Amino acid sequence: MTNELRVGVLTISDTASLDPASDTSGPSLCRLVEAESRLIVQTKACVPDDFKAIQKTVTAWCDDLDLHLVLTTGGTGFGIRDCTPEAVLPLLDRQTPGITHLIFAKSIQITPFAALSRAVSGIRGQTLVLTFPGSPKAVKENFEAVAKMLPHAIDLARGGTGKKVHEKMQGGARPSGTVSNDEYSKSGATHGHGHGHGHGHGHSGHTCFHHSDKEARANATSLGLGTPVSRRLRKSPYPLIPMDQALASVMDRITPLPSVEKPVDEKLIGAILDEDVVAVEAVPGYRASILDGYAVIDTDGPGQYPVTAVSIAAASSDGSSTKLLQGQIARITTGGALPEGATAVVMVEDTQLIKSSEDGTREEIVEILAKVRKGEAIREIGTDVQVGQTVLKKGQAISAVGGEIGVLASIGVRQVRVKQRPIVGFLSTGNEVVNHDNGQPLKMGQIRDSNRPTLIAATKAAGFDYLDLGIAPDSPEDLEAAIKNGVEKCDIVVTTGGVSMGEMDLLKPILEQKLGATIHFGRLMMKPGKPTTFATVPNPKGGQTKLMFGLPGNPVSATVTFHLFVLPALRKLAGYEKYMWPSIQAEVTHDIRLDERPEYQRAIVSLTPEGRIQVQSTDKNQMSSRMVTMLGANSLLVLPSRTSEHSSVSAGQKIECLLIGKLA
Ligand SMILES: Nc1nc2c(c(=O)[nH]1)N[C@H]1C(S)=C(S)[C@@H](COP(=O)(O)OP(=O)(O)OC[C@H]3O[C@@H](n4cnc5c(N)ncnc54)[C@H](O)[C@@H]3O)O[C@H]1N2
Numbered sequence: 001m002t003n004e005l006r007v008g009v010l011t012i013s014d015t016a017s018l019d020p021a022s023d024t025s026g027p028s029l030c031r032l033v034e035a036e037s038r039l040i041v042q043t044k045a046c047v048p049d050d051f052k053a054i055q056k057t058v059t060a061w062c063d064d065l066d067l068h069l070v071l072t073t074g075g076t077g078f079g080i081r082d083c084t085p086e087a088v089l090p091l092l093d094r095q096t097p098g099i100t101h102l103i104f105a106k107s108i109q110i111t112p113f114a115a116l117s118r119a120v121s122g123i124r125g126q127t128l129v130l131t132f133p134g135s136p137k138a139v140k141e142n143f144e145a146v147a148k149m150l151p152h153a154i155d156l157a158r159g160g161t162g163k164k165v166h167e168k169m170q171g172g173a174r175p176s177g178t179v180s181n182d183e184y185s186k187s188g189a190t191h192g193h194g195h196g197h198g199h200g201h202g203h204s205g206h207t208c209f210h211h212s213d214k215e216a217r218a219n220a221t222s223l224g225l226g227t228p229v230s231r232r233l234r235k236s237p238y239p240l241i242p243m244d245q246a247l248a249s250v251m252d253r254i255t256p257l258p259s260v261e262k263p264v265d266e267k268l269i270g271a272i273l274d275e276d277v278v279a280v281e282a283v284p285g286y287r288a289s290i291l292d293g294y295a296v297i298d299t300d301g302p303g304q305y306p307v308t309a310v311s312i313a314a315a316s317s318d319g320s321s322t323k324l325l326q327g328q329i330a331r332i333t334t335g336g337a338l339p340e341g342a343t344a345v346v347m348v349e350d351t352q353l354i355k356s357s358e359d360g361t362r363e364e365i366v367e368i369l370a371k372v373r374k375g376e377a378i379r380e381i382g383t384d385v386q387v388g389q390t391v392l393k394k395g396q397a398i399s400a401v402g403g404e405i406g407v408l409a410s411i412g413v414r415q416v417r418v419k420q421r422p423i424v425g426f427l428s429t430g431n432e433v434v435n436h437d438n439g440q441p442l443k444m445g446q447i448r449d450s451n452r453p454t455l456i457a458a459t460k461a462a463g464f465d466y467l468d469l470g471i472a473p474d475s476p477e478d479l480e481a482a483i484k485n486g487v488e489k490c491d492i493v494v495t496t497g498g499v500s501m502g503e504m505d506l507l508k509p510i511l512e513q514k515l516g517a518t519i520h521f522g523r524l525m526m527k528p529g530k531p532t533t534f535a536t537v538p539n540p541k542g543g544q545t546k547l548m549f550g551l552p553g554n555p556v557s558a559t560v561t562f563h564l565f566v567l568p569a570l571r572k573l574a575g576y577e578k579y580m581w582p583s584i585q586a587e588v589t590h591d592i593r594l595d596e597r598p599e600y601q602r603a604i605v606s607l608t609p610e611g612r613i614q615v616q617s618t619d620k621n622q623m624s625s626r627m628v629t630m631l632g633a634n635s636l637l638v639l640p641s642r643t644s645e646h647s648s649v650s651a652g653q654k655i656e657c658l659l660i661g662k663l664a
């Protein structure tokens with residue numbers, strides 16, 4: 001456990017869920033939480049007074065995010081829609097009536113109306129869950145009643161002994177059982193300085209913040225904005241979360257976009273059908289010859305026959321076909337409509353000319369040399385596609401190979417209902433970043449923007465639409481405006497840069513403090529891409545909340561995390577059923593030293609002449625700035641983190657690879 005205690009704040013209100021600006025209790029609870037030294041708001045949300053919506057959020061926060069504390073506000077009263085206690089109670093493994101009573105006891109001293117709250121509290125898994133009433137005043141009183149004991153309660157809920165706090169309580173000046181707020185805060189500070197460790201190296205238990213950290217958090221509530229650099233947080237408040245949790249956090253928040261009617265043309269490539277397509281036309285629509293030769297009546301057999309008709313593949317001028325009688329044959333070309341009565345076609349190679357017209361333009365008598373069976377060389381109506389046949393199924397992708405567009409075209413389908421394609425916007429950030437094609441020599445400290453061209457190219461190749469949002473300098477106003485613009489116009493906004501710990505890394509505080517976004521994760525236990533950030537951002541124009549990925553600035557980190565998160569997210573949004581990369585096991589050709597973080601090395605998967613699948617890293621030096629490590633890569637080699645038992649993988653071992661490109 002790190003020192004931070006991660007809190008989720010859930011506003012439960014029909015009104016606030018329709019108009020987030022009307023929510024005052026949620027933001028005020030967030031401020032109260034952030035003012036406490038160890039508590040940080042990791043996530044916040046607003047749901048209506050809806051039993052299922054409440055349960056879904058609380059369950060996800062406890063089980064998936066493994067938050068230390070979930071605080072809800074609203075829905076605890078006697079109102080007809082109030083159902084917070086009913087929704088939360090069945091989720092709790094154990095109730096904590098002492099906490100509930102303490103809150104009541106304190107509130108009732110302030111107002112007898114506190115008796116009208118039906119609040120509950122308890123523990124689900126290792127998460128403490130408290131439900132508060134909906135008014136900002138009640139929220140403040142309730143929270144303050146328990147604030148100082150929360151770290152201790154959470155520690156106990158997580159299996160800690162709470163020994164130090166108990167010792168303090170017994171040795172302290174106050175009677176046991178009632179510990180004042182300042183007693184608790186003092187005990188926190190004492191423990192912190194009593195430890196020999198530095199900051200934040202994962203030792204569990206009690207507070208070990210220096211005073212300046214506490215002030216900085218209370219002041220800035222996050223990284224960066226408005227905080228003097230000397231008082232910035234020196235540790236990231238975002239927990240390092242594992243990849244599987246991060247991927248689930250992204251994918252669980254994506255539902256495919258609605259469907260639209262689109263014309264059948266090459267712009268459909270990559271689209272996902274949202275309807276079954278049933279043929280209303282047969283292919284072929286008439287009995288057609290599959291050879292150039294003569295239409296015959298098969299029972300006539302070999303012999304000399306007059307050529308009484310000609311059927312060249314073309315529309316018949318009057319819509320009718322000629323008629324063939326016994327003892328007659330008709331000249332026909334491949335695709336020509338069979339004369340009525342014809343039962344087979346003999347290819348021209350199996351015939352010889354007996355007599356032609358004087359000018360040579362007409363064949364009059366031809367000898368049939370071969371015997372043919374009934375139906376030979378004829379495509380009957382509907383041989384390829386029959387009327388009523390389901391040719392394409394809902395959920396099927398329109399491939400770039402061409403088959404789907406070809407089939408649709410062949411049966412005369414002009415419009416199909418497909419899932420709307422998402423649009424992704426790309427914004428590079430950083431004062432040092434200049435357009436790659438800027439003809440000027442670089443000034444000291446400048447760097448060419450390689451991220452936008454790379455990500456745009458990969459997006460285009462994957463068949464998605466994009467918007468180039470340009471480069472934003474590291475100024476809060478520019479970044480806020482550029483992200484707002486992206487959120488208004490795109491389904492997903494991807495930024496690169498500005499997500500780590502530098503004083504110019506402003507993205508996270510802007511998202512949280514200016515754009516009302518919820519950051520679902522801000523750091524990942526992986527390499528390259530540790531500070532990768534994922535948030536949902538309200539659309540300033542209303543409507544659908546948008547997804548936003550704050551990818552790291554380092555070009556390889558940006559590219560790898562784009563492939564790991566953004567392309568699968570785009571595919572899911574576009575309606576693909578299989579949206580994750582295919583994974584295969586391949587033999588590594590060389591020894592690899594493992595990193596302390598799970599690592600995604602850029603690699604080339606190939607087939608040996610004997611048919612074995614092998615993989616080789618593109619380069620030994622896989623630093624996240626070295627774009628050259630992406631050269632020729634068709635896969636990401638998924639390496640586990642180093643352990644005391646396993647510090648390397650050896651040549652010949654089979655390792656998982658994600659196939660992000662074509663096999664070499
Ligand atoms: N104190 C810490 N510092 C850093 C940490 C950390 O945990 N603690 N994490 C490191 C890791 S890991 C990464 S990855 C980077 C991520 O940095 P940011 O996302 O904040 O990105 P910037 O600081 O803006 O830029 C990093 C690097 O990339 C270059 N860059 C930025 N944009 C582009 C672009 N469009 N094209 C080409 N190159 C770009 C930029 O000039 C920097 O060199 O943070 C570490 N720091």
Ligand code: MOO
Binds near residue numbers: 528624625
């Ligand atoms: O995680 Mo960072 O991407 O290693 O350089």
Ligand SMILES: [Mg+2]
Binds near residue numbers: 499501502
């Ligand atoms: Mg940075």
